[in-house]
Amino acid sequence: xxxxxxxxxxLFVLAFLLxxxxxxxxxxxxxxxxxxxxxxxxxVILGRRQVSSYETSADFVECVGDRLAQGASxxxxxxxxxxxxxxxxxxxxxxxxLRTQDLERLMVEEQVALTMRDYGVRYIIxxxxxxxxxxxxxxxxxxxxxxxxxxxxxxxxxxxxxxxARIWDVSNFNSVGTISTDATGQSxxxxxxxxxxxxxxxxxxxxxxxxxQLKSFVIGS
Amino acid sequence: MKNPAxxxxxxxxxxxxxxACGANSVVISGSFPAPNIGKLPISLAAVFDGNLQDFAYxxxxxxxxxxxxIQSGQSHIQLFNAILPAMFDRVVFVNSLExxxxxxxxxxxxxxxxxxxxxxxxxxxxxxxxVWIKYNMRLLTAExxxxxxxxxxxxxxxxxxxxxxxxxxxxxxxxxxLRDLASTFALSFAQVPEIxxxxxxx
Numbered sequence: 001x002x003x004x005x006x007x008x009x010x011l012f013v014l015a016f017l018l019x020x021x022x023x024x025x026x027x028x029x030x031x032x033x034x035x036x037x038x039x040x041x042x043x044v045i046l047g048r049r050q051v052s053s054y055e056t057s058a059d060f061v062e063c064v065g066d067r068l069a070q071g072a073s074x075x076x077x078x079x080x081x082x083x084x085x086x087x088x089x090x091x092x093x094x095x096x097x098l099r100t101q102d103l104e105r106l107m108v109e110e111q112v113a114l115t116m117r118d119y120g121v122r123y124i125i126x127x128x129x130x131x132x133x134x135x136x137x138x139x140x141x142x143x144x145x146x147x148x149x150x151x152x153x154x155x156x157x158x159x160x161x162x163x164x165a166r167i168w169d170v171s172n173f174n175s176v177g178t179i180s181t182d183a184t185g186q187s188x189x190x191x192x193x194x195x196x197x198x199x200x201x202x203x204x205x206x207x208x209x210x211x212x213q214l215k216s217f218v219i220g221s
Numbered sequence: 222m223k224n225p226a227x228x229x230x231x232x233x234x235x236x237x238x239x240x241a242c243g244a245n246s247v248v249i250s251g252s253f254p255a256p257n258i259g260k261l262p263i264s265l266a267a268v269f270d271g272n273l274q275d276f277a278y279x280x281x282x283x284x285x286x287x288x289x290x291i292q293s294g295q296s297h298i299q300l301f302n303a304i305l306p307a308m309f310d311r312v313v314f315v316n317s318l319e320x321x322x323x324x325x326x327x328x329x330x331x332x333x334x335x336x337x338x339x340x341x342x343x344x345x346x347x348x349x350x351x352v353w354i355k356y357n358m359r360l361l362t363a364e365x366x367x368x369x370x371x372x373x374x375x376x377x378x379x380x381x382x383x384x385x386x387x388x389x390x391x392x393x394x395x396x397x398x399l400r401d402l403a404s405t406f407a408l409s410f411a412q413v414p415e416i417x418x419x420x421x422x423x
Binding site: 049052053054055057085086087088089090092093094095109110111112115130132 | 405408
C-alpha cells in the first residue's frame with residue numbers, strides 16, 4: 001500500500017517532464033561587432049513599448065536580466081525600472097532612442113551622460129516581442145452540486161513566444177548584434193473530475209535560452 | 222437541518238446582484254520620479270484649481286450603465302509636485318490665481334484636463350488597456366496676463382495579464398499616461414514658441 005503514493009508521484013513527475021518537453025525553442029544570433037565587458041561595467045535591459053497593439057512584458061525583461069546575472073560569470077545588470085526612473089524622462093516610450101545615432105545625440109545631455117557614467121552602463125539591450133496564444137481547442141465543463149463538484153473535458157492551446165534583443169555598445173554608440181528567439185509549445189488540460197493542467201513553459205524557455213545566449217554574446221565567448 | 226448549498230446561494234446571490242448595481246471605483250495611485258533635466262532659471266506658481274484636484278471620469282458600458290469611475294485628480298497633483306520643482310528654480314503651489322499673484326513669482330502655471338478616454342480590451346478586442354488624456358496648459362505673467370496656452374496629450378497602455386484585475390490594469394495604464402505627460406511636458410516646455418520667446422526676452 002505504501003508504494004501507491006510513490007507511484008502516483010512518479011507518474012506526476014513523468015507527466016510534468018513530458019509536458020515540459022512540449023516546447024521547442026530556436027535562437028538566432030547575428031553579430032555585428034566585437035564584445036567584452038569589464039567587472040566594473042554594467043548591462044541594462046529595456047523593453048520596447050512603442051507599438052500600440054502590444055508591449056514587451058516587464059516580467060520577461062526582469063526574467064532575462066535575472067538570467068544574465070546568474071552564475072559564476074554573472075553580469076552586473078541594472079534593474080529596468082531603476083534605470084528608467086534615474087533616466088526619466090529620456091527613456092520613456094515616446095522619448096527613448098530608437099537608433100544608436102539617437103543615443104549618441106542623447107548623450108550630449110549632461111544629465112544623461114552623468115547618470116549613464118554613474119551606473120557604468122556598457123551595453124543597452126533592447127528586448128522587443130510578446131507571447132501569444134493560438135489554436136485554442138476543446139472544452140471543459142464543471143458542475144457544482146450539493147453532493148460534490150467535478151469537471152469533465154479536454155482543452156489544449158499553443159503558445160508562441162517571439163522576442164528579439166538588440167545590443168548597443170554605449171562606449172562607441174554602435175549596434176553590436178541581434179539575438180532573436182522563437183519558442184512554441186502545446187499545453188493540455190485533461191479533466192476527469194479534477195482538471196490536470198500540463199502547461200508548456202514557453203515564455204520561461206524563451207527567457208532562459210535568450211538569457212544564456214545574451215550572456216555569452218556580451219562576454220564575447 | 223439547513224442545506225449548506227441554500228445558505229451559500231443566499232449569500233452569493235445578493236452579492237452578485239449588488240455587484241452589478243454600481244460602477245467600480247478606481248483611484249489612480251502611483252509614484253513619479255523627478256525629471257533628470259537642467260532647471261530653468263525662473264520662479265513659478267502652480268495653480269491647481271478644483272477642476273484638476275477633483276477630476277474624475279466615468280466609463281459607461283455598451284448598455285449605457287456606469288462601469289468604471291476613475292478618480293485621477295490627486296495623482297495629477299502628485300505628478301506636478303514631483304516634476305515642477307525639478308524643472309524650475311523655485312516653485313510655489315497655490316489653490317487660486319489670487320494667491321498666485323501675491324506669491325512674488327515670474328510666472329503662473331495653470332494645468333487643466335480637457336478630455337479623458339479609456340479603451341478596454343473587451344471593447345477594442347486588443348490585448349491592452351489604454352488611457353488617453355488631453356490637457357490644456359496655461360502660462361500667465363505674475364500679473365495674470367496671457368503668456369502661453371498650449372495643448373498636450375498623453376497616452377498609456379498596459380497588457381492584459383492573468384490574475385490582474387481590470388481596476389489594477391486601468392491604474393497601470395493611467396500611470397504610464399501620467400509618466401508620458403511628465404516626459405512630454407518636461408522636454409517640450411521651453412520649446413513652446415510663446416514660452417521660448419518669453420524666456421529669450423527675459
